[in-house]
Amino acid sequence: MRVENRVIELVEEKIADRPDLFIVSVRFLKNGVLEILLDGDQGIAIEDCVQVSRHVGYHLEEENVIDTAYRLEVSSPGIDSALVLPRQFEKNIGRDVQVKMLDGTKKEGQLLSITGSTVSIEEKVKEKGKKAVLVQTEIPLDQIKETKVLISFK
Numbered sequence: 001m002r003v004e005n006r007v008i009e010l011v012e013e014k015i016a017d018r019p020d021l022f023i024v025s026v027r028f029l030k031n032g033v034l035e036i037l038l039d040g041d042q043g044i045a046i047e048d049c050v051q052v053s054r055h056v057g058y059h060l061e062e063e064n065v066i067d068t069a070y071r072l073e074v075s076s077p078g079i080d081s082a083l084v085l086p087r088q089f090e091k092n093i094g095r096d097v098q099v100k101m102l103d104g105t106k107k108e109g110q111l112l113s114i115t116g117s118t119v120s121i122e123e124k125v126k127e128k129g130k131k132a133v134l135v136q137t138e139i140p141l142d143q144i145k146e147t148k149v150l151i152s153f154k
Contacts (some may be wrong), residue, residue: 003028007056011091014055022087024077035106036074041091049074082146089114102143117141
């Protein structure tokens, strides 16, 4: 069994009673870091990360799943991390996002919704000599390279 698969099982076991929490990713990096990224519909507390870390660390050691030195890191995705899961898009509805498309273009606007295969944003479109207008744009998920929440300090 791959290390990541066992770690996912352990994390799911620990957060089973917390339907508001979810796994974003689990990666065992070449530098020996076992990275677990968790999030929640209302964010995630440090204490939640601590509890998951203790649970996973204990079981990995007991079961001797990893036979080399490693460092376990459990955290939430950073503020500048790309949105990966539909659930992350849902929790950020109403916020401004930047969408990088596979063709290299970028779109910015307020995230309105996500359906099974598309993301909807409201972007300002300015034509030469005219006022900017708000336009709702549907973007197919398979055309998106990366979506990040824009941070505003207003």
